[in-house]
Amino acid sequence: MTVSTTGLVLALAGGVGGAKLALGLSRILPPERLAIVVNTGDDERFHGLHVSPDLDTMTYTLSGLYNPETGWGIDGDSFETLLMLNRLGADTWFNLGSRDFAMHIRRTELLAQGSSLSQITSQLTASLGIEHAIVPMSDQPVRTVLETDEGTLSMQEYFVKRRAEPVVQSISYVGAADAQPSPGFASALAAASAIIICPSNPFLSVAPILAIPGVRDAIAQHRAPRIAVSPIVGGMAVRGPAGKIMQELGADVSAVGVAQEYREICNVLVLDSQDEELADAVGAEGVAAAVMPTIMQTDEDKVQLAEMVLALAADLEDRK
């Protein structure tokens, strides 16, 4: 396999799974060749502070600060601030570490001063030594809202407070109609010579990005190779509630179901080796299947998968 040595790679990502592949990509591609566009549909205010969980997971992962046990938060962080907030009467169901709080405090202050989320993300990631571009999908608020058998829940209420237990009936992306792709996203979309949809939750991480007006169409009509990595392996989500939600929404909880979701926006779906027998069914959905090991535990796994995905993109480009 060869990896293309020119052109911009646009990666679309949500939380932990997306950050793993993005880390792999960042170890291979120089900064000017990678734009990592991150879901902000999970953003929420906690204690008056603007928290961007997916941007933070990506930032902590690429800066090396991340906690390998949890995938989120900062390794070795304490919870002193949160425990004290709890004593002071605050509702503290959302875990925020003491060092993590600094990120939310700083972001909130800079937002209040009039900077955009893109500008702030660029500044914060640079201050942590990250050279690659981590780009919020939009500078306008888009909020993923779930209608469930327990009522309307925000993404974090559903996922963290209610531990993804409620039955999901429908999902909406409030504000998306009035949002625009962030400047970094728009320019990456225009310039991309490959688009990679990371193994993130199709409904909670990728769909909010696609809900921004113009984005789905731009990707559907894009001439660059577009490769998605299935977050569903062996009939269940590698991590998180993607499988449960797909089932509740009537989708097939498999790489085939993912192919059905993504068929308009990708040429190739990468399936894990253990799902090899689904390759034909994926192909029948109009999406080419590529089979390779996709479970990323070590950093070597992340780099290896990134290499294979980039090689696949180069190969598709060559065949055009």
Next chain:
Amino acid sequence: MTVSTTGLVLALAGGVGGAKLALGLSRILPPERLAIVVNTGDDERFHGLHVSPDLDTMTYTLSGLYNPETGWGIDGDSFETLLMLNRLGADTWFNLGSRDFAMHIRRTELLAQGSSLSQITSQLTASLGIEHAIVPMSDQPVRTVLETDEGTLSMQEYFVKRRAEPVVQSISYVGAADAQPSPGFASALAAASAIIICPSNPFLSVAPILAIPGVRDAIAQHRAPRIAVSPIVGGMAVRGPAGKIMQELGADVSAVGVAQEYREICNVLVLDSQDEELADAVGAEGVAAAVMPTIMQTDEDKVQLAEMVLALAADLEDRK
């Protein structure tokens, strides 16, 4: 000595020295007999958060959380949040501990929701188990601003960032003209059967309280015994820059200078035993002098001084 067993005691206080005497008073008086009114002229926004240094020192002291080494902050607190803010590019000259941050985050959130500083202080102190009323001097912003040989500085810029080194030329209390005493302060002022001016900085802690329209006159004309404890002992401030500022502003750095500042608003000035020879000079300023040990190191010292001050108030009341 006897301590009066009825009536409300109003204590006016600034930071560490004031909090020590207030702690002593709170150990003697039941909650319904004490109102501790605290300077908010030092309040400042740091990292977008509303910090009330004197309210916090009082709160930490009365809740037992305070750091006995520094007098400010929470004992055993870490500085993880602040160090991370520094990494993220924030200017972190003002020390804020990780647990301390919770106080500022919560206060800021509740202010943004429309609660008054009085309501918030009442809620936060209650959540830490404090039964006595800690009352901000005003719910409107009053900011102590110093004109110095290095330019205009806020109280914290002068005191913390510039370590009280600039030469003070004048002090103003910006916003005071448009401020009102907080509801708790106004009602305590109306009901007080004794007023105690704690050993706080006359210019930086007590003067901002007196600058609120009506307050100086109400205290000057008050019929209750009014007792101040000198923060200047042996020709220097027990703590902080009070002595240096008095000198720079042309005042006598002694209990006599304090008497000159306070003569309109107190009947008795408590001098430390080591200043016994100043009693006559204080008396010549029209303020009765009472001599007793005023240096508070242990909690026993704080209770003992509070007992003696309350006995003095009872004695003055009896003589009327």
